[in-house]
Amino acid sequence: MSFDPKILGIACNWCTYTGADLAGTTRLHYPHNVRVARVMCSSRINPAFIFRAFVLGADGVLVGGCHPGDCHYSTGNLYARRRLAVTKKILEFAGLEPERFRVAWISASEGNIFAETVREFTEQVRNLGPQTKLAAQKRMLA
């Protein structure tokens, strides 16, 4: 059986989560590998969430937010953009494959783009294989 990656999705309430909802209500098919957690804004994401996800054994992390300029809180995703860029640089320099972490700006009307992004990212992570670098030897929390 081929490797089935576990991917943490973190989606902002106003755009990406609603976009994911739209993908569902329009009956679009996409892989089940991304488990979506909802936050109120992409700037709510503490980079430690991402490090923690990898430590707990996630094979990839996908962050979704509003398009820059469309943030429900005006500027939240502009802060998030800087934070996530630094987070990615840190993961990269530590030696984790940078392809395991991705950010997508997906608006509430882009259900098809959400499905497409999940499909693409899942394949990308599947090709990389299981993430064993940061993951704790024994999974501490199931």
Added chain:
Amino acid sequence: MIQIEKRLREEAKRLLETKEAAVVLAFGRGFDEEHPMPLILRKPSDAEKIVFNEYCTFNMARHLTEFPPGTKIAVAVKAADSRAVTVLIQEGKVKREDLIILGIPVAGMKDFRSGTAIDATTTGPAVNPVLYDILLADLLPEPKDVSPYDVLAEIEAMSPDDRWGFWSAEFSRCIRCYACRKACPLCYCETCFVDQAKPRWSEKSPSASSNMMFHLTRFYHLAGRCIDCGSCSRACPMDIPLYLFHKKVSKECEEMFDQAAGMCVDAKPVMVDFKVEDSDDILL
């Protein structure tokens, strides 16, 4: 160095006598000349205890946040330390008007453990403080054509797997004594994320993955703030080259956001700021 020590004693004595400062943060004798200690003075008569030599490498900005707000503090700073003071002012942890900054232009400091000179490989190349009220020696010529980031080339050239091998070997030696956190002038959180029980961000006992979690998050917390003083690495009992990672993060922040940490009191630290035209190319 002797001249600086003399001037530092004079200024400390004067500031405490005239009550311009309630506290002076300087360097004192440890168990011998080569092992100085941080010294906190409150009485003019204590000024004689001040020493200054090439082993006074620690960053006294570390102690600025330990006093109640409004305390008039005089602090002796070297080049990198003055940038730490600047960041603390930017972040509102201390007020500029409460500080009297005694600037020490100095080159040729030495690591007291190894006795080797501290140069641009482990810290910033600057020799003059960026912010001071009283200068304790004449300004020195700044070294030209020295980048603090040259030392990174070797690690940047590695493949991701080799880099992972390098860092996991380094961090697996970490004993989680938190000396890096204690030595850092900008690690001032009352409760570090790693000490929190709810949420439990990280396992507390040393293990490969929890060490990585602690250090990566700490590097992130110092992104755009680290002023490359190298105190963390000198404090590390296991000789983990933390400065390399900090340098890398500072370098990326400078390249992406076009601003070095702690150079100007009026600037905003890059991680609490944004520009509409910031790039997201690496994220997508």
